[in-house]
Amino acid sequence: MLYILKTALELGLLYSLVPMALFLSFRVLNIADLTTDGCFVFGAAVSVQMAAIGQPILGIPLAMAAGALAGFITAFIHTKMKVPSILAGIITNTGLYTINLMVMGWSSNVSLLKKNTIYSMFKSLQFLGDWSGVVLTLLIVALVAFLLISFLGTRLGLSIRATGDNIDMVRASSINPTFTITVGLCLANAMTALSGAMVGQYQKTVDINGGTGIVVIGLACLIIGETATGRRSVKKGAIAAIVGSIIYRIIYAVCLYTKVIPVEFLKLLTAAIVAVAIAFPALRKMAAFQKKKMEHTSGRAFAQKGGDGKDA
Amino acid sequence: MEKMLDVNEISVTFNPGSPDAKQALNKLSVHLDDGDFVTIIGSNGAGKSTLFNAVAGSFFVDEGSIFLGGQDITFLEEHKRSRIIGRMFQDPLKGTAPSMTIEENLALAYLRSAEGTSPFSHISGRDKQLFREKLAMLNMGLEDRMKHQVGLLSGGQRQALTLLMATMVTPKLLLLDEHTAALDPATADKVLELTREIVGKNHITCMMITHNMKQALEIGNRTFLMADGKIVLDVKGEERKGLTVDDLLEKFKAGTGKALDNDRMLLS
Numbered sequence: 001m002l003y004i005l006k007t008a009l010e011l012g013l014l015y016s017l018v019p020m021a022l023f024l025s026f027r028v029l030n031i032a033d034l035t036t037d038g039c040f041v042f043g044a045a046v047s048v049q050m051a052a053i054g055q056p057i058l059g060i061p062l063a064m065a066a067g068a069l070a071g072f073i074t075a076f077i078h079t080k081m082k083v084p085s086i087l088a089g090i091i092t093n094t095g096l097y098t099i100n101l102m103v104m105g106w107s108s109n110v111s112l113l114k115k116n117t118i119y120s121m122f123k124s125l126q127f128l129g130d131w132s133g134v135v136l137t138l139l140i141v142a143l144v145a146f147l148l149i150s151f152l153g154t155r156l157g158l159s160i161r162a163t164g165d166n167i168d169m170v171r172a173s174s175i176n177p178t179f180t181i182t183v184g185l186c187l188a189n190a191m192t193a194l195s196g197a198m199v200g201q202y203q204k205t206v207d208i209n210g211g212t213g214i215v216v217i218g219l220a221c222l223i224i225g226e227t228a229t230g231r232r233s234v235k236k237g238a239i240a241a242i243v244g245s246i247i248y249r250i251i252y253a254v255c256l257y258t259k260v261i262p263v264e265f266l267k268l269l270t271a272a273i274v275a276v277a278i279a280f281p282a283l284r285k286m287a288a289f290q291k292k293k294m295e296h297t298s299g300r301a302f303a304q305k306g307g308d309g310k311d312a
Numbered sequence: 313m314e315k316m317l318d319v320n321e322i323s324v325t326f327n328p329g330s331p332d333a334k335q336a337l338n339k340l341s342v343h344l345d346d347g348d349f350v351t352i353i354g355s356n357g358a359g360k361s362t363l364f365n366a367v368a369g370s371f372f373v374d375e376g377s378i379f380l381g382g383q384d385i386t387f388l389e390e391h392k393r394s395r396i397i398g399r400m401f402q403d404p405l406k407g408t409a410p411s412m413t414i415e416e417n418l419a420l421a422y423l424r425s426a427e428g429t430s431p432f433s434h435i436s437g438r439d440k441q442l443f444r445e446k447l448a449m450l451n452m453g454l455e456d457r458m459k460h461q462v463g464l465l466s467g468g469q470r471q472a473l474t475l476l477m478a479t480m481v482t483p484k485l486l487l488l489d490e491h492t493a494a495l496d497p498a499t500a501d502k503v504l505e506l507t508r509e510i511v512g513k514n515h516i517t518c519m520m521i522t523h524n525m526k527q528a529l530e531i532g533n534r535t536f537l538m539a540d541g542k543i544v545l546d547v548k549g550e551e552r553k554g555l556t557v558d559d560l561l562e563k564f565k566a567g568t569g570k571a572l573d574n575d576r577m578l579l580s
């Protein structure tokens with residue numbers, strides 16, 4: 001049981017920077033950034049290939065730079081070429097498939113056999129034993145979360161938040177939305193790529209399809225986390241990403257071991273969670289409307305029965 | 313003497329070349345002295361908002377030129393113009409970011425002055441003190457709610473906050489597009505009073521669109537009447553003193569050949 005929890009914690013932390021990236025792009029900037037899937041593999045591929053040539057540590061910032069570049073391209077297509085943001089993300093994502101294959105030396109799967117990774121190096125320090133992987137990931141994730149929260153309180157961070165909050169206001173103030181959207185998407189994709197980079201070195205392998213569906217899973221994690229922490233502030237949002245990611249992996253692990261829900265169904269379930277959660281405000285409105293309509297008709301029936309002849 | 317604002321024969325046509333092409337501004341010129349406070353009235357669709365949008369840079373003009381404080385801003389991008397131009401709209405929701413706090417909104421407005429400060433700097437204690445003092449001027453108790461989200465404020469409070477933000481860093485030009493029209497009468501009066509106070513104290517050159525004829529004559533030192541993309545009447549100085557609403561309507565008719573027609577117009 002402890003083993004299951006530990007695995008869930010590990011995976012939850014490793015993947016938590018994806019929902020955190022989506023917090024920045026989807027919640028703060030109000031852009032559904034579909035660069036995510038390809039960007040995750042991009043980060044993983046760069047980091048694994050760097051580890052393969054004996055530079056696992058350098059592989060991490062390089063993977064983040066690669067992610068930022070992917071974000072920049074999406075932002076460029078969106079802001080300068082005026083392509084809707086969703087389509088811009090899909091375009092970059094599609095192009096990344098080829099880039100990723102190229103980085104992986106035109107093979108669809110690369111494994112690190114006896115190479116050093118940041119995890120093996122940290123473990124060899126020998127003071128945490130089995131938990132060293134969790135601890136290292138936690139350190140990185142906590143640092144990123146701290147930096148993100150702090151950044152969103154700076155002048156530039158405030159401008160980025162305003163861009164997603166009220167574009168009318170931004171247009172009439174001295175903020176350049178092209179700039180803030182670009183910075184925001186670069187940062188978000190750097191985080192996604194960092195997640196890929198950690199997963200790649202942790203599992204010592206990268207697969208060209210390893211990012212498929214990760215954007216939807218990331219959104220599910222974020223939404224689950226937000227239900228747990230609330231979504232009133234930036235701090236809560238960043239923490240929601242981490243908490244949600246861990247909860248998601250625990251659910252996943254429980255499904256896997258108890259077979260209450262076959263694991264094959266998990267993607268469908270994830271998609272349903274995301275669809276319902278995002279549609280929730282609209283559903284609530286619809287329910288309120290139906291209720292009003294029913295009250296209206298029943299009120300009218302009552303009035304007619306009462307025979308005062310007035311139309312309600 | 314150099315003018316503060318020089319708008320020279322600008323024209324704007326929407327959807328050119330299509331069946332619903334619409335010339336919204338027609339070789340329109342405006343020249344304002346430093347400290348001028350102009351009220352603008354006109355029929356629906358006269359081009360009042362379009363004039364403001366053109367000056368603020370929401371779109372570029374088809375012809376003509378615009379100078380502000382001696383600087384040619386004809387082709388300056390909107391976000392660069394907003395360093396020196398403050399704007400307010402009718403809709404109180406347009407001017408503030410709802411899910412950010414009062415303090416954060418003011419910090420955004422204060423960015424305009426922040427040339428040279430690092431984009432990675434946080435709101436300082438000194439900034440907060442300044443925001444608190446400015447908010448206290450509104451007399452709405454907002455200075456004690458700096459950490460509250462702006463979305464929780466009433467329309468009037470939001471509009472007052474927007475006014476503060478638009479003038480936080482004294483702009484060279486302030487454009488007010490019916491900025492009290494969506495408020496209840498008492499709140500509208502209060503926001504208008506604040507506007508007069510702030511504009512007067514900082515000697516801001518200002519143009520204000522209103523549909524309240526009486527207000528148009530009472531406030532400021534000049535009044536423009538607009539029709540069909542042009543300024544058809546510019547009353548100021550001696551001529552403006554003692555002018556009644558009826559005189560103004562008369563003048564409008566004499567100038568354009570038709571009656572002033574605005575569905576929101578208040579004649580008294």
Ligand SMILES: Nc1ncnc2c1ncn2[C@@H]1O[C@H](COP(=O)(O)OP(=O)(O)OP(=O)(O)O)[C@@H](O)[C@H]1O
Nearest residue numbers: 326327334336354355356357358359360361362363
């Ligand atoms: N973005 C746009 N696209 C097409 N036509 C526009 C656009 N903006 C304004 N117009 C048209 O230009 C004309 C002038 O509009 P404008 O908004 O400047 O009028 P206004 O004087 O502000 O009127 P109101 O008193 O109703 O606010 C109108 O006929 C309007 O329909």
Ligand SMILES: [Mg+2]
Nearest residue numbers: 360361362489
């Ligand atoms: Mg208008």
